[in-house]
Amino acid sequence: MSQEAAISVIHDTDKNVLDIILSRRSQRAFADTPVTSEQVETLFEAAKWAPSSVNEQPWQYIYANKGEELWDVIFGTLHEGNQVWAKNAPVLVVSLARTTFSRNGRANAYAMYDLGGANVLLSLQATSMGLNVHQMGGYDHEGLRQALRVPSDLELGVIMAIGFPGDGEQLPEQLRERDRAPRVRRPLEDFVMNKTY
Amino acid sequence: MSQEAAISVIHDTDKNVLDIILSRRSQRAFADTPVTSEQVETLFEAAKWAPSSVNEQPWQYIYANKGEELWDVIFGTLHEGNQVWAKNAPVLVVSLARTTFSRNGRANAYAMYDLGGANVLLSLQATSMGLNVHQMGGYDHEGLRQALRVPSDLELGVIMAIGFPGDGEQLPEQLRERDRAPRVRRPLEDFVMNKTY
Numbered sequence: 001m002s003q004e005a006a007i008s009v010i011h012d013t014d015k016n017v018l019d020i021i022l023s024r025r026s027q028r029a030f031a032d033t034p035v036t037s038e039q040v041e042t043l044f045e046a047a048k049w050a051p052s053s054v055n056e057q058p059w060q061y062i063y064a065n066k067g068e069e070l071w072d073v074i075f076g077t078l079h080e081g082n083q084v085w086a087k088n089a090p091v092l093v094v095s096l097a098r099t100t101f102s103r104n105g106r107a108n109a110y111a112m113y114d115l116g117g118a119n120v121l122l123s124l125q126a127t128s129m130g131l132n133v134h135q136m137g138g139y140d141h142e143g144l145r146q147a148l149r150v151p152s153d154l155e156l157g158v159i160m161a162i163g164f165p166g167d168g169e170q171l172p173e174q175l176r177e178r179d180r181a182p183r184v185r186r187p188l189e190d191f192v193m194n195k196t197y
Numbered sequence: 198m199s200q201e202a203a204i205s206v207i208h209d210t211d212k213n214v215l216d217i218i219l220s221r222r223s224q225r226a227f228a229d230t231p232v233t234s235e236q237v238e239t240l241f242e243a244a245k246w247a248p249s250s251v252n253e254q255p256w257q258y259i260y261a262n263k264g265e266e267l268w269d270v271i272f273g274t275l276h277e278g279n280q281v282w283a284k285n286a287p288v289l290v291v292s293l294a295r296t297t298f299s300r301n302g303r304a305n306a307y308a309m310y311d312l313g314g315a316n317v318l319l320s321l322q323a324t325s326m327g328l329n330v331h332q333m334g335g336y337d338h339e340g341l342r343q344a345l346r347v348p349s350d351l352e353l354g355v356i357m358a359i360g361f362p363g364d365g366e367q368l369p370e371q372l373r374e375r376d377r378a379p380r381v382r383r384p385l386e387d388f389v390m391n392k393t394y
Binding site: 008013014016017018020021022024026041042044045046048049050051053055057059060061062063064065068070073109110112113114115116117118119120121123124125128129135137147148149150151157158183184185186188191192193194195196197 | 205210211213214215217218219221223238239241242243245246247248250252254256257258259260261262265267270306307309310311312313314316317318320321322325326332334344345346347348354355380381382383385388389390391392393394
């Protein structure tokens with residue numbers, strides 16, 4: 001087991017799981033270290049290799065670097081509980097999905113599902129680069145939609161805070177503890193079966 | 198670049214993307230080689246490490262091995278275009294997501310989104326073990342729901358055909374060619390921007 005994998009509560013049955021999967025986590029503490037535009041691009045290059053329904057690739061991303069007006073706009077829509085820690089994130093990314101197929105305009109029921117896959121690839125790629133990605137669903141959806149002038153055929157997904165992990169000294173104590181707690185998951189028997197309901 | 202990465206149309210900008218991401222693909226050809234129950238379990242152990250809204254872990258899986266009655270039931274709901282090739286898959290997996298939060302019963306808008314992430318981790322883990330995962334949205338949703346007696350708070354996701362990749366000799370020629378074509382993706386400028394719409 002790698003050192004990084006120690007951040008998760010690993011059971012014997014996890015022994016064969018890829019290290020890169022076990023070592024991903026969503027932290028709240030960010031370092032001041034800037035993220036280069038090449039690094040940000042590599043994250044999106046990874047995301048795009050996700051599978052999608054008839055290869056539609058419904059995902060779209062708007063990113064902003066701290067210091068840009070766009071970063072402030074996105075940050076301003078976050079719920080207060082997220083602003084407390086996301087204020088230190090060098091990069092904020094809004095993820096969206098087109099809910100109609102480009103080839104025929106029909107509804108794509110798998111748009112958000114496919115976006116979920118793309119964002120996990122983005123997060124794994126980040127992990128491999130020493131970067132931390134924290135997804136947030138807690139924000140003013142309608143406010144963000146208006147501020148970004150999002151077309152009606154696009155659905156808003158999560159906002160991601162991205163940066164190099166910090167030591168958490170700037171976080172309230174409670175969040176610092178949550179950031180350091182090992183990741184926990186349900187056991188297999190809770191969600192896998194070889195029979196009908 | 199690894200040999201496996203040659204299955205994708207790789208551009209210079211992809212050079213930093215993880216090999217495991219570049220080498221995943223969804224094939225239709227399966228070998229006769231059986232998949233062990235330990236291998237199947239490892240796939241679910243990988244899936245469970247996906248991130249999810251307030252760590253709800255909304256995913257659920259029903260799997261069936263070829264030869265079991267349950268496999269026939271699931272297979273019977275697939276659209277004909279999928280049955281043509283999925284008939285050779287040693288394992289079929291139905292993925293589902295609970296659309297309410299277990300702690301308060303409220304609607305979980307991110308259930309399918311989170312399932313998408315879990316299924317991508319499952320697919321990457323499979324890739325690392327030499328296994329192929331092909332996701333299918335084309336099946337009789339209502340028929341499968343009834344056959345599996347799926348509770349109403351669960352939403353049906355994709356069905357996955359899983360097995361070791363085959364040479365495609367048993368596939369119709371058209372599918373064989375699609376199976377061997379390199380994977381193609383939109384360029385970054387099509388789906389990433391640093392501004393509002």
